[in-house]
Amino acid sequence: MSRCLRAAALVAAFTLAAAGCSSNSDSSGGSSTASDVGVTATTVTIGSHQPLTGPAAPGYSQIPVAAKAYFDYINDNGGVNGRKIVYKYLDDVYNPANTVDVVHKLVEQDQVFAMFDGLGTPTHTKVVDYLNERKxxxxxxxxxxxxWDSPDTHPYTFGSIPDYVREGKILGAYVTQKFPGKKIAYFTQNDAFGQDGVIGLDKTIPASSVVSRQVYQPGNQDITPQVTAITESKADVIVAFTINAYTALLRVAQLKQGNTAQLVVSSSGSDPTTLAGLLESVAPQSGQGGSLIQGMVTDAYLTPLTDTSTGWYALFKKVRDQYAPNLPLDGNLNVGMATAYTFVQQLQAAGKNPTRQSIVDATEKGGFTGPGLVPLGYSKTSHAGYIGAQVGTIQGDNSITLEGQPLTTDAGDGPITPYTTPPATPPANGIPTTG
Incomplete structure (x- = not known):
């Protein structure tokens, strides 16, 4: 009889413990508990695939380092609801096959709470279905x-940078206005990155102005045939949707062929610091690589860190100096810290004991602030990232000098509209608050 009573007591204790765990999964309050996969009472673990090596590594490999630096800053200041953010990012070499392996490991072995900052169009498209199927x-x-802006089919996925159709529309409108009657050539990556960019460009650049359309395959560094075709077309302007390495290859090929066409490059491939470093071998005198990109037209969606008067410069520099002193204060650092800043707000808004669903719900409510020149598009019906950009030119000390006003638009045929609200300023302690 005593054995039966002890067994009953154990069953009762187990049942109460299980009930306690169930109630703790509610994100609405109480003490910090292990509320979902990847969440403990003291940590929340997130993961990412990143091109730490390979063709996209120049510049992009700095983004996760910058994000981790900001998370380290948050962790040393109490974390989020008492939890430290553990950020695991693995190298996929910008190779989609590797991305699949890396993401499966992070989800199934490392049991991450969320995927954060996964980088690359050809890479992330291979895992987006899997991540949504696993919720x-x-x-x-x-x-x-x-x-990424497909809440009906991919309800767990949210973009960050402006979509390439929007960016193409804005760059194309600038080209049409600034270079009327000129011959235009396109040089784009042969995947959804370049294809979406072309869709946007074609919405604002007359088809009769486009004299050459050339694509490249990441990993194939011989772009001589494409640039030769552009040179023979006598294009006055080359609009490029390229990663940094291929922007540099394009510039070198221009020099070799005596091609003087004006370069207009999407933000993904126009970080001045990265390009200057890549081009040092062409202009080997110290610091001269940047001379080869002076006057290049591009766009930005974040407050540039070359504007040292802003609070974002002060905050990100302080974090960089303390946690990642070897990183340059460039656009890649800006992206990493800006997305990390947004994630902290998302995690705060997800509740005291966050669940995977609660952070998705919180993200759809939107309202996040940060260094964006334009707002994020998050809502129940939109999972788009920043909804526009501001055009600028690389000048002087390899900085982007912005022109005019930030512009917003959609990924369809909607108008391009000036955005007049100034960027937010960071809180004095550099830690955002939500709600």
Whole structure:
């Protein structure tokens, strides 16, 4: 009889413990508990695939380091609801096959709470279905594919950077206005990155102005045939949707062929610091690589860190100096810290004991602030990242000098509209608050 009573007591105790665990999964309050996969009472673990090596590594490999630096800053200041953010990012070499392996490991072995900052269009498209099938929050994808804005088919995925159709529309409108009657050539990556960019360009550049359309395949560094075709077309302007390495290859090929066409490059491939470093071998005198990109037209969606008067410069520099002193204060650092800043707000808004669903719900409510020149598009009906950009030119000390006003638009045929609200300023302690 005593054995039966002890067994009954054990069953009762187990039942109460299980009930306690169930109630703790509610994100609405109480003490911090292990509320979902990847969440403990003291940590929340997130993961990412990143091109730490390979063709996209120049510049992009700094983005996760910058994000981790900001998370380290948050962790040393108490974390989020008492939890430290553990950020695991693995190298996929910008190779989609590797991305699949890396993401499966993070989800199935490392049991991450969410995917954060996954970088690349050709890479992330291979895992977005898997992440949504597993109901893993897929936050701040560092790619402008409009495919991330699909709340009906991919309810767990959210973009971060402006989609390439929007960016193409804005750059195309600038080219049409600034270079009327000129011959235009396109040079784009042969995937959804370049294809979406072309869709946007074609919405604002007359078809009769486009004299050459050339594509490249990441990993094939011989772009001589494409640039030769552009040179023979006598294009006055080359609009490029390229990663940094291929922008540099394009510039070198221009020099070799005596091609003086004006370069207009999407933000993904126009970081001045990265390009100057890549081009040092062409202009080997110290610091001269940047001379080869002076006057290049591009766009920005974040407050540039070359504007040292802003609070974002002060905050991100302080974090960089303390946690990642070897990183340059460039656009890649800006992207990493900006997306990390947004994630902290998302995690705060997800509740005291966050679940995967609660962070998705919180993200759809929107209202996040940060260094964006334009707002994020998050809502129940939109998972788009930043909804526009501001055109600028690389000048002087390899900085982007912005022109006019920030512009917003959609990924369809909607108008391009000036955005007049100034960027937010960071809180004095550099830690956002939500709600």
């Amino acid at each position: 893993v929050p897929d936050l701040s994808v560092v790619s402008g594919c409009r495919c």
